[in-house]
Amino acid sequence: MVRKSASKSRSPRRESWWRTTLRWVVATVVCLWLLAALMLVAAKWINPPTTAVHMERRVEAWVHHRPYRLRYEYEPLSRISPNLQHAVIAAEDARFYQHHGFDWHAMESAAQHDMDGGRLRGGSTLDQQLVKNLFFGTGRSIVRKVAEASLVPVAELVLGKRRILELYLNEVEWGPGVYGAQAACVYYDHTTARSVSRDEAARLAAILPAPLKWKPQRMNWYSAIILKRMRQMGW
Structure with missing residues (x-):
């Protein structure tokens, strides 16, 4: 008892x-x-001082005892060439100006493509990628996806399309330690984000799915697709 x-x-x-x-x-x-x-x-008024991706890459370099050089310079959207703006939208989120944070059609197409055994393609919008870059880094998990999805409507409502595009173009990873449009243009093409050509912009946009593996000068096949999309979209 x-x-x-x-x-x-x-x-x-x-x-x-x-x-x-x-x-x-x-x-x-x-x-x-x-x-x-x-x-x-x-972030509607203040440029983020750093991002989860920046910090993740620094930690990786420290853990693996690799040198790390940060190349980053913030540029307002007015100083980023429409060539690069349009190339990135055509490559990463063709319905950017039509959707409200999620492109259900793109996600459905990507899922069907994967089920059919095609090459893995993402259906993430620029909104989703921006939230991921700012807060979650490059890791993949269900928890991260849920948290990301809950913050995307906030970004869409508060920031608006123009600010989302500006932040994305300035924070996205474009190579080892290379972040943002200005740093990418200087690093790869020895030009500025304002002066980048149409062809250079398409090549830069082409490496965004794998910026640590792909190089713009080797992206003839994909940059040609991006240029075709830009023409189809009236750009």
Whole structure:
């Protein structure tokens, strides 16, 4: 009888501990989400000082004892050539100006393509990629996808298309330590984001799916597709 009563007394304690732990976990998640949402609001006027991808690459270089040189210079959208703006949209998110953060048609097409055994293609919009770059880095998980999806409507509502495009073009990874349009144009083509040519822009946009592996000068096949898309879109 004594053992049974002791067991009964411990059970409520365990339940209480689990409830307390769950409350703390939920509270932490909510606080982190609110912090990220507030940072998106602030990003309407303040350029982000760093991103999750920047920090991830620094840590990787430190862990593997590799040199790391950051190439980054923020440029307002007015100083980034329409050639590059249009090339990136054509390559990464053709319906950027039509959707409201999620392109369901692109996601459905990508899923069908994968099921048919084709090459893996993503259906992420620029909104989704921006949120991922800012807060989650390059890792993949269901939790990250859910958190990303919950923040995309905030970005779409607060920032608007022009600011989303500007932030994306300035924060996206374009090579080892190379972030943003200005750094990419200088690094690969020895020109500026304002002066980049149509062909150069298409080649830069072509490496975005794998910027640490692909080089613009080797992307003839994909840059030609991007240029064709740009013409079809009236650019």
